[in-house]
Amino acid sequence: MRDFQLPGRSPVRTTGAMAATSHPLSTQAAVEMLRAGGNAVDAAVCASAVQAVVEPQSTGIGGDCFVLYCPGGLDEVIALNGSGRAPAAASIDRFRSMGMAEVPTHGPHSVSIPGAIDAWDRLIRDRGRKTLADVLAPAIHYAEKGYVVHDRVAFDWQAAKVLLEQDEHSAAIFLRNGRALEAGDIHVQPALAATLQRVAERGRKGFYEGPVAEAMVARLQELGGLHSLADFAATSCDYVSSVSVDYRGYRVHQMPPNNQGLTALLMLNIVAQDDLSSVDPNDARRFHLELEAARLAYRERDNRLGDLDPSSPVIESLLSKGHAARLRQKICMNRAMTDLPEVKLRRSDTVYISVVDEDRNAISFINSTYDSFGSGITCPSTGIVLQNRASSFRMDPNHTNALAPGKRPMHTIMPGMLTRNGRAVMPFGVMGGDFQPMGHVHFLTNILDFGMDVQAALDSPRLFHTQGSIKAERGLSDATARELQALGHKVEEAPEPFGGGQAVWIDWEMGTLTGASDHRKDGMASGY
Structure with missing residues (x-):
């Protein structure tokens, strides 16, 4: 409460x-x-x-x-x-x-x-x-x-x-x-x-x-x-199969490529190997793990995602537990990685x-x-x-996301869906361009690892590694910022809030719905 x-x-x-x-x-x-x-x-x-x-x-x-x-x-x-x-x-x-x-x-x-x-x-x-x-x-x-x-x-x-x-x-x-x-x-x-x-x-x-x-x-x-x-005249939408992974007893669903939703699933597979609930949700170790997992997952996104065929082996490879385990081994909980090339990131509305x-x-x-x-x-x-x-689009003809006639570009906007035991549990989303995979993971771990309600999970302060440093919203405590800096992260104040988000949680046992809307936007949740 x-x-x-x-x-x-x-x-x-x-x-x-x-x-x-x-x-x-x-x-x-x-x-x-x-x-x-x-x-x-x-x-x-x-x-x-x-x-x-x-x-x-x-x-x-x-x-x-x-x-x-x-x-x-x-x-x-x-x-x-x-x-x-x-x-x-x-x-x-x-x-x-x-x-x-x-x-x-x-x-x-x-x-x-x-x-x-x-x-x-x-x-x-x-x-x-x-x-x-x-x-x-x-x-x-x-x-x-x-x-x-x-x-x-x-x-x-x-x-x-x-x-x-x-x-x-x-x-x-x-x-x-x-x-x-x-x-x-x-x-x-x-x-x-x-x-x-x-x-x-x-x-x-x-x-x-x-x-x-x-x-x-x-x-x-x-x-x-x-x-x-x-x-x-030729424009036509397509029904496709979602991609998904298990996390803490739930199933998290995302859009397949040409969407970046798979990036969030890879992040979840990486952080699932740690017991996040053993630390405070605002602890620097929690943020460090998410940030490092994001840096690794975004590198995979930029190198391998684009308008892929649904049967592409890239999808299965990126979602495999073995791949996530190998990436997790690259993360040291005592210091930030220094050997990762900078990923080009941008915000959007x-x-x-x-x-x-x-x-x-x-x-x-x-x-x-x-x-x-x-x-x-x-x-x-x-x-x-x-x-x-x-x-x-990229102008490299050998890149998965290379420009080509009639091709779909790699997309940042990603709706999320949480299911469990044969039922939908929560449609959810966090906006903000390239930030969205990070936003989805932070929101979900707030709920599934730290027991927050959907509104508190949206309200939680956000961080993002971009342009060579961590941009932190003003809600992050000075003490946590200092601890992140001690781990080798450069921490700066974010020039604007990261995205926004909404969610509706379905409690099948009680027969209730719980809705939330991010304070970073003008919106609201409402129902009857």
Whole structure:
């Protein structure tokens, strides 16, 4: 139980249904959808659509999504890959002929084809109870009538001001008299409302064919992009098999590559070899083990993950207990490793949604345009911000994540699902770009090793090894920071919080749901 004399929030507890998102309007829309007879799928898509309007820096219909879904709360984990592909004309040779040594972070060549709308449409048709028009209605309302900018949204918006200034249409929609919108401002997006209405009426065809697709392709080609109408029309999500490992008597499920979720599973296999519960959750030894495990796992990710075939031996190799044991031997609990090459890491903006309905359908849902405001390119007539997920590709033809026509890039956004004894236990996720595997492991060990409730597990201070040092949130004690430094880590204050997160815990014996939403964002958990 938390100390009620200190700042914080309690988890939310219900018996009926629960939704947890990073924005109050999104959570509210999800709960209203559940009360109106929608299921977890309807509520999650509805919530994601609302956030595509009210958190425009983090997500949008010009981005991608991934889903883990347990129908009826059983441990049958249905995984849907809603990530888009590189244009058919994009190749390493073509990019090099245009003078590029690497894929740009922003601009037209950073844009892969958006996959989210295709995945939303497929989910609603295959698993929902409502129509796409039903679930998009709240988002259309907020785009047309306006919404109030929330505090964390404004924080991120300000940080993206320079990027927005570089595209006249982005500046026209997302800057006001040259400034980023601030908390309390009202923002309206009529062009996006019209696009969402077209999708509501026509489904995926309203996005990938006809005037909307034509406008996106025209804007990209105007800027020198290689995208075509055929690229958009060919977009299709895929049902895939999740990857998973056992941890402390539970089964942890992630998306397979081209997703980085396997990185978290490798980390869990490494730290599982130690008795974490024998130390305090804020002990330097706990953080040291997680940090070193992360450094090893991220190296494997960067060297070996990409758009892999499901039967690739790389997947089995990375998940093997023997491989984890060999990596664990590289970790010394008395000093930090000094012989690891620095892994190139970056942050991104994302929304994560966790929903469990009255029938215990449980969904773990994540949607993103990657960097804040994605590529920085906005299609003016549609209001669509285009993602920059193609910037993840490598220009090394021998690398697993090498750029190639029609290929999916390695993805950072990763929904998680926890199961046990034939049942879903918790849809969960922690946002934050490359931080996400570290975030998932820290969150899960908080619960499964240290017995924290889901809210306390999210609230716990976070650390991440990046750019040659440990960046630590201000919640880390000075004493722990000094102990980490004594182990050879360089510790610096994080310039901003690491990600955000949501989760819903299902207690089958008591018949209750316990939801939580990260204090690092504006959101909340709610239910009935």
